[in-house]
Amino acid sequence: MTSVHLTRIANFEIAAAQVLGKVARIAEAQLGAAARREEGLTVARLRAFKLSVNALAAANTERAALWNTQASTDPQDSSTSTTTPTVSAQQPPDFSERLAQASSLADLLTIVDDAEAGCARALTAGIAEISSESLRSKLLQALVAIAEGLALTRAAIEEEMLPWSAIPE
């Protein structure tokens, strides 16, 4: 069952990387438009945002590869719970509509927040099911990296760095 949980986490990470890739492209388009309007501050924020989003997406991709590798090399964990993952944690959400309608940096930031929070929730669900000490350690490292990445992304565009007291639902 460990592999099931790891694969599910990998799916969230892959989906987040794809969504963030699209967010970065939209940010690039918005950046071009802002540059034409000679809005220097907006250009700077969008540029910083795009860099952060690309870094977050790269981290998602790197972790997805790690989880998939672990899932394929550690398929058995007899001490792991065999409960079915909760429905809410099974599938990454579809961001297509929100991406299509995103017209501002604020819109893009909420998409990034939600995509990364989805990964964080998948990780915490995995931590509640996987008993392997080394894997749990990796999952916790990933959770911390996502949290730090979100705070740094918000800092890069001078948004509030600490908007939540818990992982957002």
Place this chain on the structure above:
Amino acid sequence: MGVMPPRIPEDSPDFDVLNSLLQLEFREVALISEIAVGERLDPTEADLAEKMRRHHLAHADVLARLIESVGGKAGEVRERYVLPTPLGDQRRALETLLVSESHLVEMYKFAIGNLTALKLSPSVASNLFVDAMHVAALKTLLELSPSIVALA
């Protein structure tokens, strides 16, 4: 973080683990309160510190509720906590807070990694998530140039 897990055995070591985290959260509240005394912090830094303080209070509440919900007794906030002194100027105080928050993150990682009742993990991991954001925010304020990584 959703539904509370079922009760755990009364002699479970997890109660000690959770109560230790609870005391660390209370200590963090005390440290931030001390740092905020005397208008040491500029408005931006003071606002951030106040948010952190509120988060730690919320985290303490989460832990206390979790302990009680699984059949344990949550520890009380102490009258005094041993805090680093002197806290110095704004930069030194924020550096002290960064050390303390980083320590708390490491304690959470260690604690969650060693919980025997895995079902307790999600609520505790949610606290860890936010405390890790605190660390990144403080590093940013202190201009320590943190970077986005896959595993931290």
